[in-house]
Amino acid sequence: MSEIIEMPKLSDTMETGTLVAWLKNEGDTVASGDMIAEVETDKATMEVECFADGVLLKQYLKVGESIPVGAPLAAIGQKGETAPAGSAKTTTPAPATKAEAPVASAPAPTPAPATSKPLTAPSAQTILDVRTPATPAEAVAPVHSTPTPEAEISSDGKRVKASPLARRVAGNLGLSLIDVVGSGPGGRVVKNDVLAAAEKGIEKSTTTVSEKIPASKTAPSVPASADLSQITETRQEKVTNMRGAIARRLLESKTTIPHFYLEIEVDSEPLGKMRKVLNDQLASLTPQQGGAKFSVNDLILKACTEALRRVPAVNASWQGDHILHNGSVHIAFGVAIDDGLLTPVIRDAQVKNLRQIAAEAKELITKARNKKLKPDEMSGSTFTVTNLGMFGISRFFGIINPPNAGILSVGAPIVQPVINAAGQIVVGERMSIGFSGDHRVVDGATAALFLNALKAIIEAPEVLLV
DSSP: OOOOEEOOOOOSOOOEEEEEEESSOTTOEEOTTOEEEEEEOSSOEEEEEOOSOEEEEEEOOOTTOEEETTSEEEEEEOTTOOOOOOOOOOBSSOGGGGGGTTTSOOOOOOOOGGGOSOOOOOSSOEEEEOOOOOOSOOOOSOTTSSOOOOOOBOTTSOBOOBOHHHHHHHHHHTBOSTTOOOOSGGGOBOHHHHHHHHHHTOOBOSSOHHHHSOGGGSOOOOOTTOOOOOSSOOOOOOOOHHHHHHHHHHHHHHHHSOEEEEEEEEEOHHHHHHHHHHHHHHTTSOGGGTOOOOOHHHHHHHHHHHHHHHSGGGSEEEOSSSEEEOSSOOEEEOEEETTEEEOOEETTGGGOOHHHHHHHHHHHHHHHHTTOOOGGGSSOOSEEEEEOGGGTOOOOOOOOOTTOSEEEEEOOOEEEEEEOTTSOEEEEEEEEEEEEEETTTOOHHHHHHHHHHHHHHHHSGGGGGO
16 A cells, blocks of 8 residues: 655744755666655755655656655656656745745746646555655755756766765866765765865766866857956856845844944953864864864854853843743854855753863764754754854954844954053954843843853953863
8 A cells, every 4th residue: 555755844943944965766676665855954064865666757856946845756656557647836936935036036847747737646655755854954955056067977887876065076176976976875875075085186077077068058268359247147146045045134133132342352362272272172173082172163162151150131032921941051153154144053062071072062063054954953052152263354343143142253363452451452352242132031241241151251361161
């Protein structure tokens, strides 16, 4: 007896999903537990799992097309059976992002010819439905934004398994995927594998990207007399699920939360010195020997957690008819990817030491960049830290990540003349830290107490090791 296989329900916010890649082809034998497709939600790219044994009879969707939750994705049945006619109900973009379409839209993709009829009730087949409501946002780069290199064949005649993003990155770098060792499911090559191979100096593909792209799609050569009045070609780009979700959340935050802003300057030299000592002593050791390497962001996350312990009123959220004071610190931090910003969460940070926070942050960053974060790893935060110091930005203010009552903005440490305790002008190092607060929850005096607590911790960072 056939059964209906659906995408697992991850949240109640997803309305559409975009097909990123098929992992199984029509006619392939599939078994329960196999991953058959990658679907982009508004926060992550998720693999669709098959919960039935049989043959993939029909794919109702093409790569790059979007369908609403509940629409058929594929039919699973027995070999020789005829797949039921179905409608993929492709959409562009999701209903929730229609208001943004005039700004950045793309022509609707052409539905597959076989999907023009209404879906009939399955008999001996299984219909896979997309029912993955998305959580806040990880997605792959726009499907049509960069040409994808054609598939490569290994020496044994097998097709190299790689994610679409990995193929695009390899194409841009001019690398062959044949000798890249994949770390993804089933040895699949992902973006980080390509970047790691590029760093090691893997042999470049003998066929350049421009040779693989049809002549009509390659950039024309620019003659000496060309018009250089434009910096790039004027074009439209479809809003991805992730970018649409970011737009909605930021608009909601800025229009419904009364932001106020404070800034404090701290002496970051002691923090930098302690980090150098720790890394000099531990970075060369193996994990079994207690080895570890700490970033500035790791230290800031720990310092922020301790400051929230001292001023817990900031670790709260507005709930309409009451203010929720959170008993634990679930601290989120920003991770930049190609198509936006993700905010993975370190839960119960108040009971974790510096080593644990650093290790967990590194794991979450890797997952974010490989688009493997789970929804529960991106939700439930009570406070957020965003750091642009690594880009040389000295000061800025972030937009609050609801339902948090505040967000910390960390700038780059700047070497500059300062006046020491003796009144002398000497060379010092200063870091600007900004705070954006929800004035419904946090008053200016409370936020000032929090920033001063953070300043005291950063300027005497040994307390982070207790």
